[in-house]
Amino acid sequence: MSEASIRNDAGDRFRLWLDDPYHRLKPYPGSPDDLCTCSDEPPIKLMSTLGENPIHCMRCNREVPPERLRLETREVDAVASWQSVQGAIEMLELDSGPYELWARAQLMDPNSPTNRRGLEVSGLLRAHRCYFWFFQPIGIDEDIPGLTNCPVCDRRLVRYDDGIFPQLICEDDWVVTEFRELMPDLDDNEE
Numbered sequence: 001m002s003e004a005s006i007r008n009d010a011g012d013r014f015r016l017w018l019d020d021p022y023h024r025l026k027p028y029p030g031s032p033d034d035l036c037t038c039s040d041e042p043p044i045k046l047m048s049t050l051g052e053n054p055i056h057c058m059r060c061n062r063e064v065p066p067e068r069l070r071l072e073t074r075e076v077d078a079v080a081s082w083q084s085v086q087g088a089i090e091m092l093e094l095d096s097g098p099y100e101l102w103a104r105a106q107l108m109d110p111n112s113p114t115n116r117r118g119l120e121v122s123g124l125l126r127a128h129r130c131y132f133w134f135f136q137p138i139g140i141d142e143d144i145p146g147l148t149n150c151p152v153c154d155r156r157l158v159r160y161d162d163g164i165f166p167q168l169i170c171e172d173d174w175v176v177t178e179f180r181e182l183m184p185d186l187d188d189n190e191e
């Protein structure tokens with residue numbers, strides 16, 4: 001099956017799903033706009049979103065079709081198992097209910113089981129130059145400055161500009177995160 005026909009198929013499924021008044025109670029089928037079409041194999045990142053596939057393109061941020069990477073079954077299993085747990089914890093954080101603070105602490109702790117596992121799983125995909133996306137809470141909050149140092153080794157993260165938005169990476173640990181404008185250094189200067 002060619003990538004073009006995979007995209008057309010996904011488009012039909014997405015439109016049918018969206019037209020269905022009960023769509024929120026049915027599985028999200030994915031949209032063709034979710035899929036990376038970069039042709040020169042940019043690096044990838046393991047980044048949980050609401051869909052099943054957490055493998056994303058470092059450049060366009062979209063999902064990389066697993067067919068393109070020709071993953072082995074054990075790699076597919078590892079990615080899917082990590083995604084199910086990470087996705088659940090991220091949902092608890094997003095839900096802003098009684099579990100929010102617990103979930104946020106898990107996601108921000110590089111030694112939490114889900115982050116340790118995520119680092120291992122991204123390591124399994126290292127042949128594809130896979131980074132691990134480190135969570136930062138949504139929205140810029142005065143109390144939560146953006147990350148400046150690697151959550152694993154604590155060395156300064158470096159800017160990665162070959163993407164649709166600026167990212168920060170640690171080349172030793174293969175960690176990537178969003179570059180936030182509100183940095184602690186800038187904060188200090190403003191006062």
Ligand SMILES: [Zn+2]
Nearest residue numbers: 036038057060
């Ligand atoms: Zn891409």
Ligand SMILES: [Zn+2]
Nearest residue numbers: 150153170173
């Ligand atoms: Zn590091």
